[in-house]
Amino acid sequence: MHRKHHQFETRKGFSLLEVSISTLLVAVLMITSLKCVGAVVRGRGMTARYVQAEQLAQEMMTEIMRKPYRDNSLPLFGLELLEAVYINGPRSNYDDVDDYNGWSASPPKDRTNTTITNTTDWQRQVSVAWVNKSAPSQVLLYESGLKRITVTVKYQGTTMATLVALRSQDFEIDASDR
Ligand SMILES: [Ca+2]
Numbered sequence: 001m002h003r004k005h006h007q008f009e010t011r012k013g014f015s016l017l018e019v020s021i022s023t024l025l026v027a028v029l030m031i032t033s034l035k036c037v038g039a040v041v042r043g044r045g046m047t048a049r050y051v052q053a054e055q056l057a058q059e060m061m062t063e064i065m066r067k068p069y070r071d072n073s074l075p076l077f078g079l080e081l082l083e084a085v086y087i088n089g090p091r092s093n094y095d096d097v098d099d100y101n102g103w104s105a106s107p108p109k110d111r112t113n114t115t116i117t118n119t120t121d122w123q124r125q126v127s128v129a130w131v132n133k134s135a136p137s138q139v140l141l142y143e144s145g146l147k148r149i150t151v152t153v154k155y156q157g158t159t160m161a162t163l164v165a166l167r168s169q170d171f172e173i174d175a176s177d178r
Contacts, residue, residue, distance in 0.1 A: 053153040053160030056108055056116070056124050060151045061163045063091070063111060064100050064126065069147065069169045071096045077130070078102065089113035097147055097167055101128035108153075123154040136166055145169045 071080050078101050079087060079094075086093040087102075090113035094100060106123035108116045131148040132138040139148075146168050153161040 049155055050160055052119075052122075053155065056119070056122065057151045057153045057161040057163040060108075060124055060126065061149065061165055064097050064128075064149055064151075065165060065167065067095060067097050067099070068172060069097060069167055071099075077128075097149060098128045100126040100149070102126070106154075121156045123157075125152050125154075126150065127152075131166070133168075 072095075074080060075096070077098050079099050083093060083095075083099065086099075089105070089109060089111075091100070091103070091109075091111040094111075104123065104125035107119040108122055108124035110116055127150045129148050129150075130140045130142065130144045131146050132140055133144055133146045136146065136148055146166060149165045149167060151161075151163045152159055
């Protein structure tokens with residue numbers, strides 16, 4: 001009888017230890033799972049940002065690609081003389097693809113110069129360059145008949161999307177599509 005009681009006492013002791021270990025394990029598991037949830041949430045946030053970056057980049061590239069290869073009157077690379085007043089927009093006054101060279105706005109703006117909603121901390125910039133028709137990675141300082149347009153979208157200074165397109169002088173968008 002006494003022996004049985006002793007066994008019970010011992011068992012009780014182990015139970016307490018087990019409870020302690022179990023509690024510790026649960027706590028560790030909870031912390032681990034919370035960390036995982038945090039990672040998933042951060043992952044979703046990152047994905048949403050990449051999607052937004054892609055949209056901002058594509059929107060700008062579509063706008064640029066709808067413009068003519070070069071200005072009709074006295075074409076220069078970049079904004080033509082009388083267009084210089086629009087260096088900070090609105091881009092509705094831009095009439096050829098290289099007018100966009102050097103464009104940068106943070107937060108990004110639409111073509112009428114209205115800030116795009118929910119884009120705090122975002123930056124969108126454009127560079128345009130003449131490139132070698134046989135090797136488009138090679139930038140040229142003279143008219144080559146091929147322009148390379150690069151749209152870069154950044155979030156808090158980190159590049160989230162880069163879109164590159166080539167535009168040939170042999171291809172013109174129909175005026176009705178502009
Ligand atoms: Ca122009």
